Amino acid sequence: MRVHVADHPLITHKLTVLRDKTTPSPTFRALAEELMTLLAYEATRNVRTEVVTIQTPVSETQGLAISTPRPLVVPILRAGLGMLEGMVKLVPTAEVGFLGMVRNEETLQPETYAERLPDDLSNRQCFVLDPMLATGGSLIAAIDFLFARGAVDVTAVCLIAAPEGLAAVEKAMEGRGDVTIVLGALDERLNEHGYIVPGLGDAGDRLYGLV
Ligand code: URA
Numbered sequence: 001m002r003v004h005v006a007d008h009p010l011i012t013h014k015l016t017v018l019r020d021k022t023t024p025s026p027t028f029r030a031l032a033e034e035l036m037t038l039l040a041y042e043a044t045r046n047v048r049t050e051v052v053t054i055q056t057p058v059s060e061t062q063g064l065a066i067s068t069p070r071p072l073v074v075p076i077l078r079a080g081l082g083m084l085e086g087m088v089k090l091v092p093t094a095e096v097g098f099l100g101m102v103r104n105e106e107t108l109q110p111e112t113y114a115e116r117l118p119d120d121l122s123n124r125q126c127f128v129l130d131p132m133l134a135t136g137g138s139l140i141a142a143i144d145f146l147f148a149r150g151a152v153d154v155t156a157v158c159l160i161a162a163p164e165g166l167a168a169v170e171k172a173m174e175g176r177g178d179v180t181i182v183l184g185a186l187d188e189r190l191n192e193h194g195y196i197v198p199g200l201g202d203a204g205d206r207l208y209g210l211v
Contacts, residue, residue: 001169001170001173001174001179001180001181002179002180002181003166003170003180003181003183004042004180004181004182004183005183005184005185005186006038006039006042006182006183006184008038010038011035011038011039011184011185012185014031014034014035014038015035015159015160015184015185017031018031018032018035018159018200019198019199019200021201023206025206025207025208025209028206028207029082029207032082032083032086032131032159032203032207033082033083033085033086033089034086035083035086035159035184036083036084036085036086036087036129036157036159037086037087037089037090039086039157039159039182039183039184040086040087040089040090040091040127040157041090042182043127043155043157043180043182044071044090044091044127044155046155046180047066047071047091047125048066048067048071048125049064049065049066049067050064050065050067050068051063051064052064052065066091066093069123069124070093070094070095071091071094071095071124071125071126071127072094072095072096072097072117072118072121072124072125072126072127072151073087073088073091073094073095073096073097073126073127073129074096074097074098074099074117074126074127074128074129074142074146075096075098075099075128075129075130076099076100076101076128076129076130076138076139076142077098077099077100077101077114078100078204078207078208079130079131079132079203079204079207080128080129080130080131081207082131082203082204082207083129083131083157083159084096084129087127087129087157094127095118097116097117097118098114098115098116098117099112099114099115099117099128099142099145100112100113100114100115101113101138101141101142103137103138109137109141110137110138110140110141111141112141112145115145117145117146117149118149119149120149120150121146121149121150121151122150122151122152123150123152124150124151124152125151125152125153125154125155126146126151126153126154126155127154127155127156127157128142128143128146128154128155128156128157129156129157130142130156130157130158131158131159131160131203132158132159132160132161132196132199132200132203133156133158133160133161133162133165133166133169133181133183134162134165134190134194134195134196135162135164135165135168135190135194136164136165136166136167136168136169136172137168139156139158139165139169140168140169140172140173142156143156143169143172143173143176143179144172147176147177151177152177152178153177153178153179153180154177154178154179154180155179155180155181155182156169156179156180156181156182157182157183158181158182158183158184159183159184159185159200159203160183160184160185160186160187160196160199160200161181161183161185161186161187161196162186162187162188162189162190162196162197162199163186163187163188163189164189164190165190166181166183166186169181187199
């Protein structure tokens, strides 16, 4: 598994404002989208391309275009929705599928409660969007889901991760398919309530105004 922590000053600046508890939801939403666009640049570094021949006003030439099958972007509901626009702004031809994950309070395991994805993901590059990589449970379940449908490589984009969650994903993905994690920041730890420290609180609540 490859892990890339983006260390660009613009990303750090926007994350600092995002973390601030006085930042209101409309600003939070705008920043989450902007951060995703910046991280998308890094996350799509290995997006598959093919050679195409075009005519410029001056001559024929060859260039590269994103190849088919198109990349599939999968926001994890609900907080991943806050990153979707930022991703499709940069990759407008991507297809979008949805996965809803919730923790079963008896087994404590993540379960899929909503799914709208192509049945066959063979030969597809997938981009999973989930702002907070905390315990890693839902991200592992989402990546497993995509591999089970035949995906060949999966890149997860998270705004903030806890080292515990990152280690859990790394362990679960040992010997599995091609997985890359792109992060805006790697924080200190998880607290006893499963929140990332220092983190930003509950990303879904802050996006959708339930603070
Ligand atoms: N989910 C969040 O939204 N925030 C955390 O800190 C951990 C999980």
